[in-house]
Amino acid sequence: MSTKPRDGRRALGAELIIPVLAVVFTLYFFSSIWHSPWTAKVSAFMVGGILLLVCAIFFIRCALWIREGSGTLGFGTLFSRDDIATGRIGLFATTVGYCVLIGYLGFTLTTFLFLALSMIILAKGRNIGFITLISAVMALGGWAVFIWAFDTRFPRGWFETTMKAVLSNG
Amino acid sequence: MGDTAYLLFDVFLDTISFWWVIIPTIFLGLIVGGIPGFSAANTIIILMPLTLAMGLDTGLIFMVTLYCAARMGAGIPAILVNIPGTAGAAATPLDGYPMARQGKGQQALAISFVSSCIGGLLTTIMALALMPVLARVGFYMHSVEMIVVMLFGISLIASIAAQDMVKGLIAGFLGLMIGSIGTDVVYATPRATFGFLELYDGVPLIPALVGLFAVSEAFVIIEKTVIVNESAEPKKPSWHDTFEGVNIALSRWWHIVWTSIIGLVIGVIPGAGASIASFVAYQQSRAFSDTPEKYGTGHPEGLIAPESANNGVTSGTLVPLLVLGIPGGATAAIMLVVMQYHGVSFGPSLFEHSPRVGYGMFMAMAVSYLLMIFTILPLSRYMSHVTTVPTIYLAPMIIAFTLVGAFVPREYMFDMYLALAFGVLGYIARRTGYHVAAILIGVILGPLLETYFLRSLKKSDGDIMVLFSSTLGNILWVALIVSLVLPIWFDMRRKRRREVPAE
Structure with a gap:
């Protein structure tokens, strides 16, 4: 994926996120093993040391690019108005909701709600009937294959409990 | 010899008569293998x-199939939607997915199926x-030799990072x-666990795989209407691509042979x-290729190498299980349990007392x-249509079914959040030019490398020279250096040759 925004200059602010995260994480890692036996330290200090060195090289490189004017501290390649237009932010919100709700509502119901809602967001409100149908088929298909047929360890909610009771009573 | 033949x-004829078990199990295996x-x-x-309720023959054939x-x-979702079903297929999308995006999904699947089957069949006979x-x-x-084997796999990071070495x-x-x-392997000291008990065993592989590949990919593909590039030629459905894929794979038979070995x-x-096998095979394939620059852009050999290698592993895993009674992996360990339930004891006496069972597994x-x-190859034509499904439907399905797949192995809700966190990391990485495969190689091979490294140091009382203390280890070190240096030398020679006619 191109890391150059439309004006041709590299959006280094976005490119620096991972090295900055890497440095913060490495320092946290070191702090967690500072008083540990050598067996816990040796590999982490070796790998972490190289990671810090490579990040430092990248920071210097970025500083030079910014001084030359071929890069900016912008985040253009990572965040843009397209994220709202494409429904990416909406999809992310429904994904977080899926993770939170699945423990309470169970696989089938949460999957149906997640699929329907996120597809409606991505389709910008079009084809609601088709989306509802497809979401129901996928969620029920998933329940039939993974929970009913193979008894897989999926999160269970009232739908799964009710269906189990219904099916076991014939 | 005659008796064995x-x-x-x-046993071969006997096994063929179980086609009614094998064919449905093939389809079941494709489904369970495809979902992380x-x-x-x-x-x-x-x-x-x-x-356990099945007879010995049926149970054995079912598990092996x-x-x-x-x-x-x-390998199927790895090629079509950039989501490896297991860590063993993590190197498959490096070249498989670019092929799918170029509208060659059907061809890529055919190449993958042929190299997997030939690689698997050949290594079974060899085993x-x-x-x-x-x-x-x-x-x-x-442990010393294993460190070098791990480094063979990890050196793939350098190959992936060829475009931007520092970021790679x-x-x-x-x-x-x-x-x-997670905890260190000797004294179980917790390290960088953020206070989560769920991380004491280390970072679970499936949530990392799901997040880095599936979730991040789903957030990226919604920018386009379908997975296939708009520049790719629109094609009418035909068998031509399947035959072309078969032809490409067969014409590279030698590549299949050595990577499966x-x-x-x-x-x-x-x-x-x-996972180790596929990374090592991909790295070696690229290292000794005449066209290393094509790797990562949809090069058939970059797809053949990991697929032949990871299917070569299946037969290799059976060898220590049957001959020594040591399971080489999780599946082999479960096979051991099931077979012991049926009264079959593995080890050197297996081929003496129950030769039909031993040979029967191979x-x-x-x-x-x-x-x-014969059963999967025709499906390539239909499977490849996944790449033309509108992403507004595909992306939510990928997220829903892979996130729940992250939950299944340990049944921790934590693992779903972890997959989401890896998804965010993977998304940032993809958008800012960092390779998610390089991160995953580290996550997979890092703990293994550390385990073998610490074991070596413990055995030698902390003497680092233990890494060069065995003959086989030293041979492997030389092979590693050769495999890293030779491609650079080949590359320089190629450039020099190109420059000479220009002059």
Whole structure:
């Protein structure tokens, strides 16, 4: 994926996120093993040391690019108005909701709600009937294959409990 | 010799008569292999009551077929939607997915199926013929030798990072650091666990795989209407691409042979697995290729190498299991349990007391691969349509079914959040030019490398020179250096040749 925004200059602010995260994480890692036996330290200090060195090289490189004017501290390649237009932010919100709700509502119901809602967001409100149908088929298909047929360890909610009771009573 | 040949032929015919078990199991294996979290091992555990109720022959054939088909199935989503079904297929999307985006999904699937089947079949025959020799490989591979094998895989980071070495190394070493999360292997000291008990065992692989590949990919593909590039030629559905894929794979038969042998040898080593084999095979394939610059852009050889190797591992895993009674992986361990329930004891006496069982497992594998090529290859035409499904439907389905797949192995809700966190990391990485495969290689191989490294240091009382203390280890070190230096030398020679006619 191109890391150059439309004006041709590299959006280094976005490119620096991972090295900055890497440095913060490495320092946290070191702090967690500072008083540990050598067996816990040796590999982490070796790998972490190289990671810090490579990040430092990248920071210097970025500083030079910014001084030359071929890069900016912008985040253009990572965040843009397209994220709202494409429904990416909406999809992310429904994904977080899926993770939170699945423990309470169970696989089938949460999957149906997640699929329907996120597809409606991505389709910008079009084809609601088709989306509802497809979401129901996928969620029920998933329940039939993974929970009913193979008894897989999926999160269970009232739908799964009710269906189990219904099916076991014939 | 004559008796053994007759016995093998008899077992072969006997195994073929179980086609009614093999064919449905192939399709089951493709499904469970294709969804992250539903490995062959998990499925065999889930279906263990059924397996125990089956007869010995049927149970054995069922498990072996499921194992092989799941291995092959893991490559299908890796090619079509950039989501490896298991860690063993993590190197498959490097070239498989670019092919799918170029509208060559059907061709890529055909290449993958043919190289998987030939690689699997060939290594099964080799394992059968060379069993006594291969069984000894495990004895010679100690922690020092394993460190070098791991470094073969990790050096793939450098190949992936060829476009931007610094960013590639940041991604790879960040992966290695993430892979070090959890308790250390000697004193169980917790490291960088953020206070989460769920991370004491280390970062679970499936949530990392799901997040880095599936979730991040779903957030990226919604920018386009379909996965296939708009620049790709629109094609009418036909068998032409399948035949072309078969032709491409067969014309590179030697590539299939040597990369599957890498898989076989690594599979024989207990504790090593398909992920290591596929990374090593991809790295070696690129290192000795005449066109290394094509790797990562949809090069058939970059797809053949990991697929042949990870299917070569399947037969390799059976060798220590049958000959020594040591399971080489999780699936082999479950097979051991099921077979012991049926009163079969593994080890050196197996081929003396129950030769039909010993040879039967290899024969089941060979017959499965034979039947797979005829049952799966025609499906490539229909499977490839996934790349033309509108992303507004595809992306939410990918997220829903893979996130729940992250939950399945350990049944922790935490793992779903972890997959989401890896998804965010993967998304940032993709958008800012860091390779998610480099991060994943670190996460997979990091803990293994550390384990072998610490074991070596413990044995030598902290003397680092232990790394160069064994003959086989030193040979492997030389091979590693050669495989890293030769491509650079080849590249320089190629450039020089290009410059000469220009002058």
